[in-house]
Amino acid sequence: MRVVAKAFLSQALLAFPKASTVDSFSPSSAATARRILPFALFSTHTDTMTTAAASNADITNFIDATNAQYELLHRAFELQFWGTKMALSSSEYSTAELTRTKCEMEEFLADESKLAKTREFLKLVPEDSVEATTLKMLERTFGCYIMESEEAKKLRTEATKIEGQLEAARNKLSLGATLNGKFEEMSSVGLRNKVRVDPDQDVRKACYEGLTKIGDFVTENGFVELVKVRNRMAKTLGFLDFYDYKVTNAEGFGKIALFEILDTLEKGTRPILEEARKRFADENGGADALEPWNLGFLMAGDVTRRMDPYFPFEKSVEQWGRSFAAMNISYRGATMDLDLLDRKGKYSNGFCHWPQPAWVKPDGTWQPSTAHFTSLADPSAVGSGYTGLTTLMHEAGHAAHFANIQMPSPLFAQERSPTSVAYAENQSMFLDSLVGDADWMAKYAISREGEAIPWDLVADQIKATHPYKVFALRGMLAVPYFEKALYEMAEEDVTAESIKALADKVEVDIQGGLSARPLLSVPHILSDEASCYYHGYVLADMSVHQTRDFFLKRDGYLTDNPNIGPTLTEAYWRVGNSQPFLSLVENLTGAPLTGQAWVSDLKKSVDDVLKEEKAKYDSKRAQCAEGSDTEIDLDMRIRIVDGDTVLADISKEGSFLASCRVFEEYVQNRFPSTQ
Numbered sequence: 001m002r003v004v005a006k007a008f009l010s011q012a013l014l015a016f017p018k019a020s021t022v023d024s025f026s027p028s029s030a031a032t033a034r035r036i037l038p039f040a041l042f043s044t045h046t047d048t049m050t051t052a053a054a055s056n057a058d059i060t061n062f063i064d065a066t067n068a069q070y071e072l073l074h075r076a077f078e079l080q081f082w083g084t085k086m087a088l089s090s091s092e093y094s095t096a097e098l099t100r101t102k103c104e105m106e107e108f109l110a111d112e113s114k115l116a117k118t119r120e121f122l123k124l125v126p127e128d129s130v131e132a133t134t135l136k137m138l139e140r141t142f143g144c145y146i147m148e149s150e151e152a153k154k155l156r157t158e159a160t161k162i163e164g165q166l167e168a169a170r171n172k173l174s175l176g177a178t179l180n181g182k183f184e185e186m187s188s189v190g191l192r193n194k195v196r197v198d199p200d201q202d203v204r205k206a207c208y209e210g211l212t213k214i215g216d217f218v219t220e221n222g223f224v225e226l227v228k229v230r231n232r233m234a235k236t237l238g239f240l241d242f243y244d245y246k247v248t249n250a251e252g253f254g255k256i257a258l259f260e261i262l263d264t265l266e267k268g269t270r271p272i273l274e275e276a277r278k279r280f281a282d283e284n285g286g287a288d289a290l291e292p293w294n295l296g297f298l299m300a301g302d303v304t305r306r307m308d309p310y311f312p313f314e315k316s317v318e319q320w321g322r323s324f325a326a327m328n329i330s331y332r333g334a335t336m337d338l339d340l341l342d343r344k345g346k347y348s349n350g351f352c353h354w355p356q357p358a359w360v361k362p363d364g365t366w367q368p369s370t371a372h373f374t375s376l377a378d379p380s381a382v383g384s385g386y387t388g389l390t391t392l393m394h395e396a397g398h399a400a401h402f403a404n405i406q407m408p409s410p411l412f413a414q415e416r417s418p419t420s421v422a423y424a425e426n427q428s429m430f431l432d433s434l435v436g437d438a439d440w441m442a443k444y445a446i447s448r449e450g451e452a453i454p455w456d457l458v459a460d461q462i463k464a465t466h467p468y469k470v471f472a473l474r475g476m477l478a479v480p481y482f483e484k485a486l487y488e489m490a491e492e493d494v495t496a497e498s499i500k501a502l503a504d505k506v507e508v509d510i511q512g513g514l515s516a517r518p519l520l521s522v523p524h525i526l527s528d529e530a531s532c533y534y535h536g537y538v539l540a541d542m543s544v545h546q547t548r549d550f551f552l553k554r555d556g557y558l559t560d561n562p563n564i565g566p567t568l569t570e571a572y573w574r575v576g577n578s579q580p581f582l583s584l585v586e587n588l589t590g591a592p593l594t595g596q597a598w599v600s601d602l603k604k605s606v607d608d609v610l611k612e613e614k615a616k617y618d619s620k621r622a623q624c625a626e627g628s629d630t631e632i633d634l635d636m637r638i639r640i641v642d643g644d645t646v647l648a649d650i651s652k653e654g655s656f657l658a659s660c661r662v663f664e665e666y667v668q669n670r671f672p673s674t675q
Contacts, residue, residue, distance in 0.1 A: 077101040078355035087345035109145035144249040144417035155233035166222040177210040204293040215520030219496035241487040246532035249417035310445040310453040311385030314667035318660040321632040328565035331636035333368035352398035357410035397428035405576035412576030420581035421536025438613035439620035479534035545597035
């Protein structure tokens with residue numbers, strides 16, 4: 001893979017005139033682009049220009065037309081993605097339209113003539129030119145989608161159709177649990193929350209069993225055939241299997257290399273897992289404590305309930321804004337729709353997508369991003385404030401990352417291949433990790449009465465969770481190991497029963513027992529964009545620990561560190577997907593990516609962690625005594641929505657904090673228990 005050095009990218013972008021903020025991509029500009037595309041793509045030069053000049057014009061026309069048409073197709077698909085995942089009521093959103101727009105976008109990216117022309121033009125431009133930077137990105141991107149086999153193309157279309165039908169059926173699935181002899185409908189988010197925090201073991205077990213029904217449903221509604229078709233397609237293209245196809249396109253290296261990295265983490269943490277499970281059982285009355293409906297609750301259920309008052313979800317938007325602003329994170333004129341509350345029919349996983357990628361246009365003007373992101377909070381449920389805020393910080397991290405990509409094509413700022421999964425997740429996971437830090441909680445974990453979370457409660461949370469952090473690591477590892485084994489199965493062996501048996505086997509092998517979040521309830525495995533993706537979270541978490549370690553050694557602290565935003569922008573965000581993930585991590589931290597910082601954290605004694613976190617907590621509380629009620633400016637427009645309903649819009653309310661107040665009032669009225 002050919003990549004452009006970071007030093008060159010910075011110099012090349014300085015050549016652009018100063019960017020100006022413009023409106024997000026509009027229907028009128030889309031219509032104009034449609035009118036000019038045919039000329040830009042197919043015009044010829046019949047005047048007296050020299051051959052070199054004609055070639056330069058052809059190159060410029062080709063790049064500009066490709067960027068403009070991709071922008072249109074990307075937007076059309078992303079609007080359908082948002083409308084269907086959020087279960088919006090408009091008739092313009094449908095599974096059929098989602099499938100159609102996705103196929104159109106991928107057909108554009110899989111155009112072999114575009115790849116041939118890209119390679120032809122690459123021979124004509126200087127290696128250190130902006131045109132070369134863009135053409136190399138086009139070459140990489142087209143190479144991820146082009147299928148020389150007609151059979152593979154047919155299989156790809158078939159897989160997309162099956163996936164759409166499965167997703168539509170999944171959205172209508174009525175989930176819940178039988179409690180006290182009566183079926184109570186709940187989303188997967190609600191079920192997981194009760195498994196984690198409900199004090200009644202029978203309720204927790206019933207909710208866990210409700211989650212296992214997802215596996216029964218998906219394997220009976222198309223997932224078996226989807227696995228087979230995906231694998232046929234990948235093998236037709238010469239890959240080992242679908243996992244190998246996905247990871248090669250996203251990361252630039254294959255499945256074998258990936259699992260060489262993951263195997264070192266798996267083997268290195270297996271003894272820690274075994275010791276942690278033994279210790280947990282000994283401390284909690286025996287093996288019954290390790291049942292999937294007991295482990296999470298016994299580990300932190302009581303602490304979660306006690307912490308709940310200090311994480312009122314209606315304050316989460318403000319707390320995110322204050323935290324990011326204190327780190328000097330800017331969204332560079334972006335517009336964002338935030339759909340934060342759980343509801344029936346809504347996609348059961350947080351995500352952030354970009355109908356409008358950020359990029360530097362040919363005339364040097366700045367095109368801000370438009371982002372759609374969602375979390376799944378139920379403010380009336382115990383523990384949802386903490387998890388909802390963490391998800392909000394995570395997805396807002398994605399939005400900040402992609403709002404700051406300053407490259408000469410929208411293809412540098414889209415999350416699909418060849419964008420590294422680990423690269424995308426590194427940013428968001430680093431920023432959501434702050435919520436668990438004692439100094440972050442000292443400032444931002446504030447009750448509705450204005451009281452800061454007490455140190456004793458933070459200490460109890462550390463005592464309850466730190467010895468068992470390895471459980472979360474192994475839970476992440478289980479997903480890629482399951483998908484690896486799934487796509488390595490012989491096609492004749494792929495059945496509903498064999499898939500469910502494999503999921504149970506991997507949970508036991510990797511996590512030591514059945515998981516509180518059954519593997520077949522993980523939504524990533526169904527969606528093409530997210531399937532064979534979860535390894536990215538593992539690689540990203542390795543880099544998160546390494547990045548945190550870098551900032552702590554350089555600056556001494558993380559919470560409200562004003563150097564974090566500029567450093568992330570320059571080292572990780574600005575260049576987009578123009579550099580390999582592993583190179584970016586090494587460029588920032590000064591060392592190759594390893595799991596050393598993560599494993600070192602797992603091996604710390606509780607006493608050492610308490611000592612470190614107490615010092616951070618006390619220092620931040622002393623700073624908070626000075627007080628602050630400044631307005632928040634993240635250089636963005638936010639619209640807080642609940643499905644079709646717009647709850648707050650900064651352009652109407654006048655400020656970020658005014659929008660927060662409208663959101664707070666809405667949550668308090670809809671969920672009276674939050675008052």
